[in-house]
Amino acid sequence: MENNYIIDLKNVSKIFDDETIAVDDFNLYVRKGEFVTFLGPSGCGKSTTLRMIAGFEFPSKGSILLNGKDISNVPPNKRPINMVFQRYALFPHLDVYENIAFGLRLKRIPVLKTDKQGNKVLEIDKKKIKELKSEYKLIQRNKHLDEAEKSEKLNGLQSQIDYLKANPVESYNYVKLSEKEIDNKVARALKIVDLEALEDRDISTLSGGQQQRVAIARAIVNEPEILLLDEPLGALDLKMRKEMQIELKEMHKKLGITFIYVTHDQEEALTMSDTIVIMKDGVIQQIGTPKKIYDEPKNAFVADFIGESNIYNGTIVGDKKVRFLDHNFDCEDEFQLNEKVDVVVRPEDVIISEKGGMIEGVIDNKIFKGVNYQYVIMIGKNELLLKSTKDYEVGTKVGLNIEPDGIHIMKKDFLVNIYTDAWIDKNNHVMIDDSPFDCDVTQLLAGSTLDEEGYLVSADKAHKYDLKDADVVAEIAKDKIEIIDDIESEEAQIVGSIVDSIYIGDHYRYIVRTENEEDFVLDSQYSYNLDDKVGLKVNKEDIKLRLKKEVSVYEI
Amino acid sequence: MKFRFQRKFLCIPYWLFLVLFVVVPIFFIVFYAFTDGSGHFTWDAVVEFFTTNNKLNVLVQSLLFSTLNTILCLAIGYPISYLLANKKYNTKYVLVLLFVMPMWINFVLRTGATRDVLSWLGINGGTHPYVATMIGLVYNYLPFVILPLYTTMLKLDQSQIEAASDLGCNRIQVFTKSIIPQSIPGIVSAAQMVFMPTMSSYVIPETLSEGKIVLFGNSIYLGFANNQWNSSSFMAIIMLIIIGISMLATRNFSEKDSGKGGTAW
Ligand SMILES: Nc1ncnc2c1ncn2[C@@H]1O[C@H](COP(=O)(O)OP(=O)(O)O)[C@@H](O)[C@H]1O
Numbered sequence: 001m002e003n004n005y006i007i008d009l010k011n012v013s014k015i016f017d018d019e020t021i022a023v024d025d026f027n028l029y030v031r032k033g034e035f036v037t038f039l040g041p042s043g044c045g046k047s048t049t050l051r052m053i054a055g056f057e058f059p060s061k062g063s064i065l066l067n068g069k070d071i072s073n074v075p076p077n078k079r080p081i082n083m084v085f086q087r088y089a090l091f092p093h094l095d096v097y098e099n100i101a102f103g104l105r106l107k108r109i110p111v112l113k114t115d116k117q118g119n120k121v122l123e124i125d126k127k128k129i130k131e132l133k134s135e136y137k138l139i140q141r142n143k144h145l146d147e148a149e150k151s152e153k154l155n156g157l158q159s160q161i162d163y164l165k166a167n168p169v170e171s172y173n174y175v176k177l178s179e180k181e182i183d184n185k186v187a188r189a190l191k192i193v194d195l196e197a198l199e200d201r202d203i204s205t206l207s208g209g210q211q212q213r214v215a216i217a218r219a220i221v222n223e224p225e226i227l228l229l230d231e232p233l234g235a236l237d238l239k240m241r242k243e244m245q246i247e248l249k250e251m252h253k254k255l256g257i258t259f260i261y262v263t264h265d266q267e268e269a270l271t272m273s274d275t276i277v278i279m280k281d282g283v284i285q286q287i288g289t290p291k292k293i294y295d296e297p298k299n300a301f302v303a304d305f306i307g308e309s310n311i312y313n314g315t316i317v318g319d320k321k322v323r324f325l326d327h328n329f330d331c332e333d334e335f336q337l338n339e340k341v342d343v344v345v346r347p348e349d350v351i352i353s354e355k356g357g358m359i360e361g362v363i364d365n366k367i368f369k370g371v372n373y374q375y376v377i378m379i380g381k382n383e384l385l386l387k388s389t390k391d392y393e394v395g396t397k398v399g400l401n402i403e404p405d406g407i408h409i410m411k412k413d414f415l416v417n418i419y420t421d422a423w424i425d426k427n428n429h430v431m432i433d434d435s436p437f438d439c440d441v442t443q444l445l446a447g448s449t450l451d452e453e454g455y456l457v458s459a460d461k462a463h464k465y466d467l468k469d470a471d472v473v474a475e476i477a478k479d480k481i482e483i484i485d486d487i488e489s490e491e492a493q494i495v496g497s498i499v500d501s502i503y504i505g506d507h508y509r510y511i512v513r514t515e516n517e518e519d520f521v522l523d524s525q526y527s528y529n530l531d532d533k534v535g536l537k538v539n540k541e542d543i544k545l546r547l548k549k550e551v552s553v554y555e556i
Numbered sequence: 557m558k559f560r561f562q563r564k565f566l567c568i569p570y571w572l573f574l575v576l577f578v579v580v581p582i583f584f585i586v587f588y589a590f591t592d593g594s595g596h597f598t599w600d601a602v603v604e605f606f607t608t609n610n611k612l613n614v615l616v617q618s619l620l621f622s623t624l625n626t627i628l629c630l631a632i633g634y635p636i637s638y639l640l641a642n643k644k645y646n647t648k649y650v651l652v653l654l655f656v657m658p659m660w661i662n663f664v665l666r667t668g669a670t671r672d673v674l675s676w677l678g679i680n681g682g683t684h685p686y687v688a689t690m691i692g693l694v695y696n697y698l699p700f701v702i703l704p705l706y707t708t709m710l711k712l713d714q715s716q717i718e719a720a721s722d723l724g725c726n727r728i729q730v731f732t733k734s735i736i737p738q739s740i741p742g743i744v745s746a747a748q749m750v751f752m753p754t755m756s757s758y759v760i761p762e763t764l765s766e767g768k769i770v771l772f773g774n775s776i777y778l779g780f781a782n783n784q785w786n787s788s789s790f791m792a793i794i795m796l797i798i799i800g801i802s803m804l805a806t807r808n809f810s811e812k813d814s815g816k817g818g819t820a821w
């Protein structure tokens with residue numbers, strides 16, 4: 001085998017009902033024995049990916065290789081992979097012992113056929129012949145092969161069949177595991193999950209934590225090559241969760257099985273995994289070790305999702321120099337001059353001192369966090385979060401320093417909202433997502449004006465245009481959209497709910513999604529909660545329009 | 557003393573109902589079962605029931621019909637409910653209604669129609685009383701099986717089904733090892749909906765066998781109609797005992813079911 005990847009997902013996509021793209025072009029390989037975690041907010045496609053590996057869903061595109069063999073369409077019972085379900089999915093009609101023995105009772109192991117003297121019995125391999133014959137028929141019916149290729153393949157198959165018919169081979173009986181073997185394996189599994197005393201108990205009499213352990217035992221007892229865990233600790237309380245995290249990690253070391261773990265809890269991911277895969281909206285954002293992802297987040301989303309961080313708007317002002325918080329900092333990454341970037345600074349990378357520093361701020365808030373203090377410092381109107389063991393009073397003026405390796409610079413992921421299927425209605429409003437926005441249509445033709453009837457008149461008054469139903473592309477900068485709290489008010493031109501929010505230094509970046517699934521990305525000073533319903537307002541002059549067709553099409 | 561309303565008074569209407577419509581009738585049945593026409597105590601009905609073949613035969617025949625009807629209804633209703641509850645095969649509730657609708661058509665009318673259809677098909681009550689009755693019974697009780705089974709199937713835990721296949725079950729094993737065990741409560745309540753009502757059914761055998769087949773309910777009715785209060789009351793007691801036994805036997809299952817939340821009734 002050319003590599004030691006136990007599982008390899010190649011361009012895997014999953015589309016539900018022809019519209020929901022749950023997983024989008026997923027590429028990932030996992031090494032034998034690795035502990036990989038899929039991390040992302042709820043609904044980002046973690047479970048769907050896991051379920052494709054388990055075999056409960058089949059990929060819409062791409063392929064899944066197990067030890068180099070394509071298993072994309074193999075049913076779950078034929079995969080050497082077991083899963084621990086989110087809500088355990090234990091069998092309530094069976095006791096603890098029988099739940100764990102469930103997989104073992106179904107198992108059939110091949111045993112070499114021998115006669116009474118212990119000699120191997122040779123038999124014709126009928127099963128293989130049958131497989132070859134059905135393949136033969138498939139090729140025979142295949143219309144896409146040309147004749148020469150076809151007959152070559154058919155001859156090849158035929159000679160294989162003839163060979164098998166003439167040459168008996170060692171054959172196998174498929175036998176059940178004996179009660180004794182099952183007993184031993186179940187006992188071992190119970191020991192691993194620390195439940196030896198409970199084997200006769202009914203499932204309904206177990207606590208959540210105990211059920212969790214049974215679910216794990218039921219999976220590992222089959223000695224799978226890969227163990228899948230879908231938010232297995234989600235239903236446990238905090239203390240129990242911490243304990244189980246440690247135990248699972250130990251189990252992983254002891255068993256040497258590859259673990260693929262799903263969670264939306266970043267701390268869980270950071271403490272347990274060898275590799276973290278961060279996902280958002282079905283797309284992988286970053287793959288890396290916990291340290292690498294923490295220290296070098298690839299974009300603002302990852303930085304925000306993993307650990308606490310300060311995120312600012314910055315501008316590249318020179319060779320390895322970036323400006324944010326009104327100061328030019330040295331940094332380690334090279335970007336184009338004047339490029340707008342997101343800057344991420346981890347709270348522990350800011351060095352605080354009373355003697356002054358690169359920038360100055362005032363302590364606004366202080367919380368003791370067991371080992372250190374967490375301060376919120378106001379620098380002008382920007383906030384900065386920092387952690388330090390030193391004790392300062394609230395209101396103290398402090399200096400702050402940030403070393404170049406503490407400054408992480410990322411390409412800005414978004415500047416303007418672009419709506420490519422907007423159109424002009426009869427009142428010269430632009431229709432975005434079926435809502436009318438007041439706009440200035442005269443920008444579509446330089447120097448033009450509107451006459452009393454609402455027709456566009458060219459600068460030299462020679463041409464007149466009716467823009468009704470004209471298709472346009474509309475652009476709205478994300479800092480030009482205003483949130484209106486009262487969704488009933490006249491000012492709210494369109495209503496949607498907040499589906500995403502990231503705090504960026506001195507403001508929030510929200511994504512507001514309308515009922516028709518149109519997204520508006522915008523910046524705001526004010527804090528809103530996810531799922532809040534808000535109205536949006538855009539000033540007339542802030543909507544940039546571009547006609548899709550020549551303006552002459554609309555001449556009258 | 558001043559009257560003070562207490563919460564326990566709220567159950568007075570319930571107790572009244574219970575006494576009037578349950579306790580008193582049962583008392584009368586017991587009373588008639590052990591008294592003769594002039595009100596003197598007698599064992600006559602007991603002796604008659606257990607010594608004459610006639611009544612025992614009716615009981616055995618009724619038990620056989622009930623058992624067979626229950627089995628047939630489950631065998632037909634189970635796969636139908638499974639398909640109806642599966643979104644892959646059925647996305648419309650209308651189909652479910654279609655199967656359950658006959659329940660709401662007047663029972664006597666429906667049975668009359670069944671008789672006509674059957675005799676048109678050549679399964680005449682006069683010549684094939686057993687077949688005709690059986691078909692009529694299955695047709696009549698099928699909806700009572702489909703409804704509880706359908707509600708159970710809707711509640712099937714998909715992740716348990718997936719877990720079964722994850723642990724090595726092929727499609728058939730998933731069915732026998734996960735789906736059937738999960739639907740046991742539905743099967744039990746479906747059986748309850750069929751078994752006892754079949755024993756006491758009167759119109760169906762009467763109409764479809766043209767009076768050739770007499771089930772237990774039938775025979776009780778005939779007794780009362782002929783003023784045999786004593787022996788009929790005793791048969792009613794036998795019936796009550798059988799109901800009691802079947803309720804006790806299935807109690808465990810229904811308790812589990814009620815814990816899982818309401819049904820569609
Ligand atoms: N069987 C399904 N049919 C339709 N949409 C689905 C199905 N399963 C998941 N989805 C959708 O796919 C997306 C990803 O879901 P999921 O993988 O469960 O996310 P996660 O586990 O990360 O919370 C969601 O938008 C979800 O609604």
Ligand SMILES: [Mg+2]
Binds near residue numbers: 043047048
């Ligand atoms: Mg999930």
